[in-house]
Structure formats: C-alpha cells, structure tokens
Amino acid sequence: MALLSQARLAARNSVGLDTILRRYFAGSALLDSFVVSEIDQETWLKGLWQRFTYDRTAAFDFLIAAVTEEHQRELLAKREKRFDKVLVPITRILEGEFPERFDLDYDFSATHVAMVVVGPDARSSIRDLAQALDGRVLFAQADRQSTWFWIGRRKGIRREQLAATLKVLPETGFRLGVGEPGDGLAGWRMSHKQAKAALPIALRGASTSAIYGDVCIQASIVAEPLLADTLHAMYVRPLIQSRNGHTYVETLRRYFAADRNAASTAESLGVSRQTVASRLQAVEGILGCPLPTCADTVAAALRFHDWQGSVLPDKC
Numbered sequence: 001m002a003l004l005s006q007a008r009l010a011a012r013n014s015v016g017l018d019t020i021l022r023r024y025f026a027g028s029a030l031l032d033s034f035v036v037s038e039i040d041q042e043t044w045l046k047g048l049w050q051r052f053t054y055d056r057t058a059a060f061d062f063l064i065a066a067v068t069e070e071h072q073r074e075l076l077a078k079r080e081k082r083f084d085k086v087l088v089p090i091t092r093i094l095e096g097e098f099p100e101r102f103d104l105d106y107d108f109s110a111t112h113v114a115m116v117v118v119g120p121d122a123r124s125s126i127r128d129l130a131q132a133l134d135g136r137v138l139f140a141q142a143d144r145q146s147t148w149f150w151i152g153r154r155k156g157i158r159r160e161q162l163a164a165t166l167k168v169l170p171e172t173g174f175r176l177g178v179g180e181p182g183d184g185l186a187g188w189r190m191s192h193k194q195a196k197a198a199l200p201i202a203l204r205g206a207s208t209s210a211i212y213g214d215v216c217i218q219a220s221i222v223a224e225p226l227l228a229d230t231l232h233a234m235y236v237r238p239l240i241q242s243r244n245g246h247t248y249v250e251t252l253r254r255y256f257a258a259d260r261n262a263a264s265t266a267e268s269l270g271v272s273r274q275t276v277a278s279r280l281q282a283v284e285g286i287l288g289c290p291l292p293t294c295a296d297t298v299a300a301a302l303r304f305h306d307w308q309g310s311v312l313p314d315k316c
Contacts, residue, residue: 087140090148094189106138110152111183113162114191116199117147119174126151132165133157146199150188157181159213166209175202178211197223204307221304231301235294238286244279248286249302251279256299 089102099108113133115126123139126149130137135153142148151157159181166178177199179191194212197219202210212219221228239248251269255276258264262280266273284290287298 087142090138090140093185094192099185104138106136106150107152107154108185108188110135110154111156111181112150112152112188112191113157113181114179114188114195115149115151115176116142116192116195117149117174117176118145118199118203120172122147122149122172122174122176125169125172125174129165129169133161148192148195150192152188156183159211163211166211169208171208174208175199176209177202178209180211180213201307217300218304218307221300228304231297231304235287235298235301236305239283242286244282248279248283251276252283252298252302253306255280256295256302260295 086104089099089104093099093102093108099106113135117126126139127137130151133151133153134155135151135157138150138152140148162178162181177195177197179194179198182188182191194216198210198212198215200222201215201218202208205215221231239245239252242248251265254268255262255265258268262273262276266276269276280291287294291298
C-alpha cells in the first residue's frame with residue numbers, strides 16, 4: 001500500500017508521526033468540504049451522506065492506525081539497525097576478539113563497571129551516573145528490552161562510591177544488574193557477566209539495582225535450578241512442613257539477621273533466650289544437622305526462598 005510505504009519513508013527520513021497525521025487530517029477535512037459542496041448542488045445525494053460519513057470515518061480510523069503502526073515499526077527497525085553497528089563489535093569483543101580491531105571510542109584499559117538495564121530508556125540516567133563517577137560511557141542496545149552499558153574510568157572505581165551513587169538514581173521504571181568494578185579488558189568482560197547474573201535479582205527485588213557482590217549467592221542459585229531445588233528440599237520444605245514451621249522460620253530469620261546472637265534474637269522476638277535455644281535445637285533435629293556446620297547454607301536457602309516467595313508459588 002502506497003501510504004504505508006510513505007510512512008516507512010518518512011520514518012527513515014526522521015519525519016515525525018505528528019507531521020504525517022496532520023497532513024492526513026487536513027486531507028480528510030478537504031474531502032469532507034468537497035463532498036458537502038457537491039451535495040449542496042445535487043439534492044439527490046443527501047440521502048447518501050450518512051452512509052458515506054460512516055464508511056469514510058471507519059476507513060480513516062483504520063488508515064490512521066495502520067500508518068501509525070508502520071511508522072513506529074520503521075522507527076524501531078531504524079534504531080535497532082543503528083545500535084547493531086555497536087552491538088556487533090561489542091559482542092565479538094565479549095567473545096574474545098581484541099577491541100583494537102574496531103573503531104569504538106572507549107578506553108578498554110581503564111577500570112570498568114558494567115550494567116544491564118531493562119525498562120524505559122535509561123541512557124540519560126547512566127550518563128549522569130558516569131558523570132558522577134567521572135567516567136566515560138559505552139553502550140549497545142542488546143534487544144528491544146535491554147541495554148548494555150559500561151562506565152570506564154582511568155583512576156579506578158571504588159565499590160563504595162558506586163553503591164552510593166546508585167542509591168540516588170532517579171526512579172524511572174528501569175531495573176539494572178550491576179557488575180563489580182574490573183580492570184582492563186578482562187575486567188570489562190567479567191563485570192558484564194556479573195551484571196547479567198545480577199539482573200534477575202534486580203527485576204524481582206524491591207530496589208532498582210542489584211550489585212553482583214551483594215546478591216552473588218542468590219544469582220548463583222537462580223542460574224542453577226538443581227541447586228535451588230536441592231536447597232529447598234533439604235532446608236526449607238522440612239521446616240515449613242513441620243508443626244511449628246512458621247515460628248522456626250521466623251526465629252531463623254531473626255537469628256541470622258542478628259549475626260547468630262541468641263540474646264539479640266530473643267530480644268527482637270520478645271521471648272527468652274531459653275525459648276530461642278529450644279527452637280534452634282528443634283530446627284537442628286528437623287534438618288538433621290547442627291547449625292554451626294550448616295548455618296551458612298540454611299541462611300542462603302531461606303534468603304532465596306524469601307526472595308522468590310512473592311513471585312513464585314511455594315514448593316511445599
């Protein structure tokens with residue numbers, strides 16, 4: 001259809017959709033004016049006016065929807081084609097090729113922090129973050145939903161500085177997995193892998209961002225379904241299915257939050273230390289292992305269960 005071809009051509013030449021639609025509405029008004037003038041001269045046509053108006057309105061609405069969709073589709077294809085020019089060399093460098101083969105305005109010998117972002121366009125926010133860190137930005141549109149970013153800085157990037165800067169990012173609806181700072185080309189690649197691994201935690205968490213080092217255990221469990229199922233079967237399901245399961249699980253949460261201090265746990269629960277000791281002893285009996293030897297694993301299993309509980313059904 002010629003009008004759809006014109007819409008694609010307009011998008012390629014950066015002609016805005018509003019400009020196109022104004023022309024169509026102007027043409028529609030001109031057509032209505034012509035028809036009315038003809039009806040005024042030929043009275044026998046008046047009976048056809050209502051039918052003409054109904055058919056023309058329906059056809060015009062269909063035309064506007066089709067042209068809008070085609071224009072937006074062509075804009076997206078144009079944007080993806082532009083980003084492909086960066087995505088292809090970046091992908092090849094990630095796979096092992098040397099950056100010197102490609103014309104990318106970025107210093108791969110610096111210290112890098114990688115991010116994988118999902119959601120609305122976050123480029124302006126990431127540029128603000130790079131400016132706060134006094135670094136340069138490299139980015140590529142990985143697909144329609146996610147964008148890869150790197151911030152590079154010759155003077156190095158301190159982790160605590162990164163974490164503090166991320167906390168003041170504006171809430172614009174995007175989520176980002178963040179890698180750890182890494183040096184040189186190897187650090188550039190490693191930070192990207194970490195950012196990809198941290199992204200699922202950011203997508204389901206309360207915070208906008210997730211730094212890999214803070215969520216590495218959860219990220220590893222997410223990446224390995226066998227590990228997730230095993231931890232649940234060995235340490236979560238037996239507790240939940242026990243007679244006082246809710247009480248035991250809550251006691252363990254408080255116990256781990258208090259750095260395994262029984263007195264602090266008792267105070268937070270409003271019970272005696274003897275009660276806490278009795279519950280922990282019962283937990284050891286249910287799990288079949290003394291807490292001093294399996295506490296880290298139990299804590300990881302519970303954290304993962306709590307994290308996925310709001311999204312996934314319980315496996316009991």
